[in-house]
Amino acid sequence: MPQGAFETPCLLLDRAKLAANIASMAARFRTIGVPLRPHLKTAKSIDVARLCQAHGADRWTVSTLREAEYFASHGLSDMLYAVSIVPAKIDRVMALNRTGANVAVCLDTMEGADALAAALPEGPPLRVFLEIDVDHHRTGLQPGETRLIDIATRIHSTERLVLAGVMAHGGESYASRSLAEIEAMAEQERRITVAAAEAIRADGIPCPTVSVGSTPTARFGTSYEGVDEVRAGVYMFQDVFQSNLGVCPPDAIALSVLTSVVSHAPHLNRLVIDAGGMALSKDRSCAIQENDCGYGFLTDEVGRLIPGLYVNGVSQEHGYVTTRDGSPLDLNRFPVGSLLRVLPNHACMTAAAYDAYHVAEADGHIAEVWPRVNGWSLYTP
Amino acid sequence: MPQGAFETPCLLLDRAKLAANIASMAARFRTIGVPLRPHLKTAKSIDVARLCQAHGADRWTVSTLREAEYFASHGLSDMLYAVSIVPAKIDRVMALNRTGANVAVCLDTMEGADALAAALPEGPPLRVFLEIDVDHHRTGLQPGETRLIDIATRIHSTERLVLAGVMAHGGESYASRSLAEIEAMAEQERRITVAAAEAIRADGIPCPTVSVGSTPTARFGTSYEGVDEVRAGVYMFQDVFQSNLGVCPPDAIALSVLTSVVSHAPHLNRLVIDAGGMALSKDRSCAIQENDCGYGFLTDEVGRLIPGLYVNGVSQEHGYVTTRDGSPLDLNRFPVGSLLRVLPNHACMTAAAYDAYHVAEADGHIAEVWPRVNGWSLYTP
Numbered sequence: 001m002p003q004g005a006f007e008t009p010c011l012l013l014d015r016a017k018l019a020a021n022i023a024s025m026a027a028r029f030r031t032i033g034v035p036l037r038p039h040l041k042t043a044k045s046i047d048v049a050r051l052c053q054a055h056g057a058d059r060w061t062v063s064t065l066r067e068a069e070y071f072a073s074h075g076l077s078d079m080l081y082a083v084s085i086v087p088a089k090i091d092r093v094m095a096l097n098r099t100g101a102n103v104a105v106c107l108d109t110m111e112g113a114d115a116l117a118a119a120l121p122e123g124p125p126l127r128v129f130l131e132i133d134v135d136h137h138r139t140g141l142q143p144g145e146t147r148l149i150d151i152a153t154r155i156h157s158t159e160r161l162v163l164a165g166v167m168a169h170g171g172e173s174y175a176s177r178s179l180a181e182i183e184a185m186a187e188q189e190r191r192i193t194v195a196a197a198e199a200i201r202a203d204g205i206p207c208p209t210v211s212v213g214s215t216p217t218a219r220f221g222t223s224y225e226g227v228d229e230v231r232a233g234v235y236m237f238q239d240v241f242q243s244n245l246g247v248c249p250p251d252a253i254a255l256s257v258l259t260s261v262v263s264h265a266p267h268l269n270r271l272v273i274d275a276g277g278m279a280l281s282k283d284r285s286c287a288i289q290e291n292d293c294g295y296g297f298l299t300d301e302v303g304r305l306i307p308g309l310y311v312n313g314v315s316q317e318h319g320y321v322t323t324r325d326g327s328p329l330d331l332n333r334f335p336v337g338s339l340l341r342v343l344p345n346h347a348c349m350t351a352a353a354y355d356a357y358h359v360a361e362a363d364g365h366i367a368e369v370w371p372r373v374n375g376w377s378l379y380t381p
Numbered sequence: 382m383p384q385g386a387f388e389t390p391c392l393l394l395d396r397a398k399l400a401a402n403i404a405s406m407a408a409r410f411r412t413i414g415v416p417l418r419p420h421l422k423t424a425k426s427i428d429v430a431r432l433c434q435a436h437g438a439d440r441w442t443v444s445t446l447r448e449a450e451y452f453a454s455h456g457l458s459d460m461l462y463a464v465s466i467v468p469a470k471i472d473r474v475m476a477l478n479r480t481g482a483n484v485a486v487c488l489d490t491m492e493g494a495d496a497l498a499a500a501l502p503e504g505p506p507l508r509v510f511l512e513i514d515v516d517h518h519r520t521g522l523q524p525g526e527t528r529l530i531d532i533a534t535r536i537h538s539t540e541r542l543v544l545a546g547v548m549a550h551g552g553e554s555y556a557s558r559s560l561a562e563i564e565a566m567a568e569q570e571r572r573i574t575v576a577a578a579e580a581i582r583a584d585g586i587p588c589p590t591v592s593v594g595s596t597p598t599a600r601f602g603t604s605y606e607g608v609d610e611v612r613a614g615v616y617m618f619q620d621v622f623q624s625n626l627g628v629c630p631p632d633a634i635a636l637s638v639l640t641s642v643v644s645h646a647p648h649l650n651r652l653v654i655d656a657g658g659m660a661l662s663k664d665r666s667c668a669i670q671e672n673d674c675g676y677g678f679l680t681d682e683v684g685r686l687i688p689g690l691y692v693n694g695v696s697q698e699h700g701y702v703t704t705r706d707g708s709p710l711d712l713n714r715f716p717v718g719s720l721l722r723v724l725p726n727h728a729c730m731t732a733a734a735y736d737a738y739h740v741a742e743a744d745g746h747i748a749e750v751w752p753r754v755n756g757w758s759l760y761t762p
Binding site for chain 1: 388389390391422444445446464465466467468469470473488489490492493496514517518519520523552641642643644645646648649653655658659660662663664665666696697698699716717718727729730733734735736755756757758759
């Protein structure tokens with residue numbers, strides 16, 4: 001399929017860069033001797049998960065039950081659903097587990113543990129992780145809280161609930177300004193989560209697994225002592241945010257949006273592309289970073305960075321491209337109808353607008369289309 | 382289907398509010414005597430379009446060719462694809478038009494007109510709108526540019542291209558701070574677009590249709606003299622952004638996201654819901670408004686506003702709810718597992734994360750599920 005034969009905007013996944021990103025993280029943790037539990041929230045694709053399997057992955061993290069059902073239907077098992085469970089979702093988890101999917105859940109409240117115990121239907125024992133708040137970023141119990149032991153005890157003493165361990169996500173690492181700061185966040189994530197497990201064990205309750213992770217802390221942690229597994233997801237694709245953090249070089253970014261130049265606005269020193277807020281997402285997390293990319297950086301049709309340009313605004317289906325320094329944009333270089341790619345600010349959000357990846361070889365040739373699993377439930381109107 | 386029987390996050394559409402919003406805008410333009418060309422970019426649903434039809438709509442605006450194909454498959458015709466056309470998309474438009482869909486396109490460059498003329502395959506004549514830039518918001522030719530007449534002449538003199546008229550979108554009305562400002566933006570939109578049509582007509586070129594619109598300028602314009610049709614879309618659902626603009630009262634917002642409380646973080650004075658960046662979008666357009674809602678305001682399970690709360694942060698699948706004034710949040714009011722709704726910042730972006738609407742009656746009962754058409758192409762891996 002030649003590049004021009006499908007329509008823009010279109011989600012591209014560079015096969016070689018994807019493979020290299022997956023291989024590199026797998027090799028790092030093979031050397032460290034701690035298993036990776038890849039987070040499939042970014043890729044949402046069995047084809048991508050298969051590449052991780054080829055590098056040894058045998059356990060998974062998911063962010064929705066729809067992901068869990070999709071990956072289970074493709075034979076994956078041992079999944080951690082890493083969003084605090086609520087009673088209304090238990091039946092769906094247990095239906096999966098009766099098929100052998102072995103989905104574990106997480107929670108951080110006594111109300112949640114009580115409700116889980118009350119709602120648990122017949123079926124195999126349910127593994128529960130206690131979430132620990134290591135940096136006030138997301139969810140979790142604070143280190144040293146007496147609730148930690150109380151909830152662990154509640155789970156341990158409830159028939160058919162099994163305390164699988166403790167988990168944490170050092171998401172504040174995303175706000176780091178230097179590698180030293182990421183290293184410090186990784187150490188904080190490790191230290192606090194291991195301490196929580198030790199506090200539970202000191203109370204005589206088995207706490208088999210310490211699970212931590214985020215792409216930056218997985219990439220730059222200097223010690224994983226006491227850690228039993230590491231979770232990360234966006235590293236497979238990378239994005240401008242991760243590149244700005246120093247997690248990867250810009251040319252490691254495997255995900256991009258192929259777009260057409262649709263208009264020129266010389267009076268506004270900009271060109272307009274058909275990738276707007278819908279196609280790129282409205283994620284502006286880069287705004288806190290020095291090398292702010294707006295809604296994304298530009299490359300040519302085959303992925304070579306065009307320095308000095310960025311998408312500085314979006315409407316629903318229009319993206320506005322101009323120069324970062326305000327210098328005149330040479331519109332003749334970008335005729336109406338020509339193709340560009342946008343390297344996204346945040347891969348997870350951008351990919352969510354698409355049903356599928358067009359898998360691109362290094363020359364831009366598209367050989368395969370890989371479906372994605374979006375949303376939360378499969379509606380049958 | 383009782384409310385608790387499906388899973389969160391879930392997109393709700395309040396049937397009575399939707400119907401009232403559609404009826405009210407239709408009645409306004411029936412009185413004014415100018416046809417509405419409803420923009421289906423927000424709803425992306427044939428069921429919603431049918432409600433507009435019941436109020437007299439017989440022409441449509443779409444933002445993607447996938448919308449055009451979907452609506453044509455349900456029998457709609459006379460559609461304006463309101464994103465500047467590029468040659469690679471012509472075949473798809475012409476395939477639709479050979480089935481009678483009567484899709485018009487728009488452009489604003491001579492390169493675009495030349496390419497269109499060169500790429501146009503056999504088929505019925507193609508109607509082309511020239512886009513006029515009334516406020517430097519999106520795309521379009523500047524008023525008074527000689528290119529305007531040149532491009533109009535090029536289209537008029539090309540066999541099988543028909544100049545359908547001029548169109549503009551007064552999107553800068555979204556930045557208004559008062560109703561007087563919206564009125565002024567509406568008048569600017571009307572005046573400049575009508576003047577462009579008159580300049581073309583003065584050159585002896587037929588320019589049958591003057592098409593303008595945005596939800597704020599459609600709601601508050603004081604004159605539509607010389608205007609032949611008005612385009613608007615988000616008015617069907619409304620959202621917090623429109624409510625803050627004064628376009629509607631908060632209780633007119635028909636779209637919301639049903640969400641579960643999944644965690645309590647007393648140490649951070651917040652509760653956590655399972656509607657995060659994926660479920661709400663990362664749109665923060667409200668940030669420029671005085672009554673900034675963060676990522677959305679909260680209501681109870683049946684849609685009654687809970688004053689003083691907002692979603693002040695999101696991760697991929699987590700939303701963080703706290704008080705707007707920093708006062709202590711009474712977590713006991715919101716047990717883990719209880720349901721809330723989020724009124725979205727920007728309806729178009731939030732709805733895009735979902736395959737379907739759950740249509741809610743006033744008591745929260747769900748009687749129907751209406752599918753949506755997302756994305757740009759139907760991939761067949």
